[in-house]
Amino acid sequence: MVDVRTNLAGLPLATPLMNASGCRCTTLDELLQFVWTPGMGAAVTKSMTLLAREGNAKPRYGETVHGTINANGLCNLGLDMYMHHYEKTLSVFSEALPTFFSLSAMDVRAFEHMLTKLAKTQQDVPPLFEVNVSCPNLVGGGNGALDLVHLSRVLGLLHHYPQFRFGLKLPPLFSMALTRRAADIINLYAHVVKFVTCSNSLPKGLLIGPETDKPMLAPNGGFGGVGGVYMKPVTLAEVHRFRQCLDKGIQIVGCGGVVCGRDVYDLLVAGADVVQVGSTLMHEGPTCFTRLELELRGIMQAKNILRLAQIPKLTAP
Numbered sequence: 608m609v610d611v612r613t614n615l616a617g618l619p620l621a622t623p624l625m626n627a628s629g630c631r632c633t634t635l636d637e638l639l640q641f642v643w644t645p646g647m648g649a650a651v652t653k654s655m656t657l658l659a660r661e662g663n664a665k666p667r668y669g670e671t672v673h674g675t676i677n678a679n680g681l682c683n684l685g686l687d688m689y690m691h692h693y694e695k696t697l698s699v700f701s702e703a704l705p706t707f708f709s710l711s712a713m714d715v716r717a718f719e720h721m722l723t724k725l726a727k728t729q730q731d732v733p734p735l736f737e738v739n740v741s742c743p744n745l746v747g748g749g750n751g752a753l754d755l756v757h758l759s760r761v762l763g764l765l766h767h768y769p770q771f772r773f774g775l776k777l778p779p780l781f782s783m784a785l786t787r788r789a790a791d792i793i794n795l796y797a798h799v800v801k802f803v804t805c806s807n808s809l810p811k812g813l814l815i816g817p818e819t820d821k822p823m824l825a826p827n828g829g830f831g832g833v834g835g836v837y838m839k840p841v842t843l844a845e846v847h848r849f850r851q852c853l854d855k856g857i858q859i860v861g862c863g864g865v866v867c868g869r870d871v872y873d874l875l876v877a878g879a880d881v882v883q884v885g886s887t888l889m890h891e892g893p894t895c896f897t898r899l900e901l902e903l904r905g906i907m908q909a910k911n912i913l914r915l916a917q918i919p920k921l922t923a924p
């Protein structure tokens with residue numbers, strides 16, 4: 608019998624599969640759907656900000672057979688509402704499906720505000736957070752590239768909250784040297800950063816609607832973050848390169864380009880510990896996890912691999 612159990616930052620996971628933040632995880636109803644879905648090992652919320660946000664004008668999401676484009680503009684219910692949902696509902700299910708928050712903020716002070724609130728509350732809060740330093744879609748906001756100074760400041764802040772464990776959601780980094788520099792900085796904070804998620808969507812994409820001959824998206828002049836099949840080789844490279852550069856104690860969450868079990872398996876071979884699913888979840892709904900788990904088990908069984916730890920990993924050159 609193939610065993611696909613694993614862990615993320617010490618939390619036991621039934622499978623290595625979870626949603627990518629932003630995908631079907633904004634409302635309580637959507638998050639509860641995950642709890643009832645076989646195949647998921649963990650769940651993460653939509654990136655939340657201190658205050659609720661409406662997000663950008665619609666259409667702000669588009670799809671082709673190869674993937675998706677989005678410029679949602681951080682539409683979310685706000686930290687207080689997610690804390691309320693966690694306390695009243697999600698914590699009850701967290702043993703069956705560990706559910707953690709994705710935190711986003713425009714600057715380090717806003718991150719500090721959110722973390723202070725989470726640290727001070729008497730309520731039950733998740734033990735783990737994915738800190739998003741990579742949102743590409745704020746009108747007039749950043750360009751989706753990694754700012755190493757901002758990253759260092761955020762890490763310096765996380766260091767003050769040793770009671771929590773953190774992951775970092777990064778944008779794709781387009782050179783070997785940049786990944787090395789980012790990893791060198793992150794390695795200094797291995798006591799608080801337990802995983803790196805690579806990567807967020809490809810920033811500054813553009814897709815044209817076949818009927819309208821216009822950009823699929825209304826905000827940001829049609830530019831948005833691209834996900835799906837378009838991303839697969841980028842994600843594999845990010846995962847593999849980070850595995851070469853990060854300390855062994857920091858896990859890697861692969862995100863981008865997962866359509867079938869073979870894509871999950873490839874990311875595990877490249878060095879991922881956990882795999883997130885975005886565009887496929889948007890298109891197919893949460894039952895994609897049930898299918899992906901079965902497909903992964905089938906591949907492992909055919910190769911006579913009984914546990915995830917036995918999957919042959921790419922070696923460093």
Ligand code: DHB
Nearest residue numbers: 678679680681682742744
């Ligand atoms: C949004 C998109 C992202 O890629 C992200 O990391 C956070 C928010 C958005 O447009 O809502």
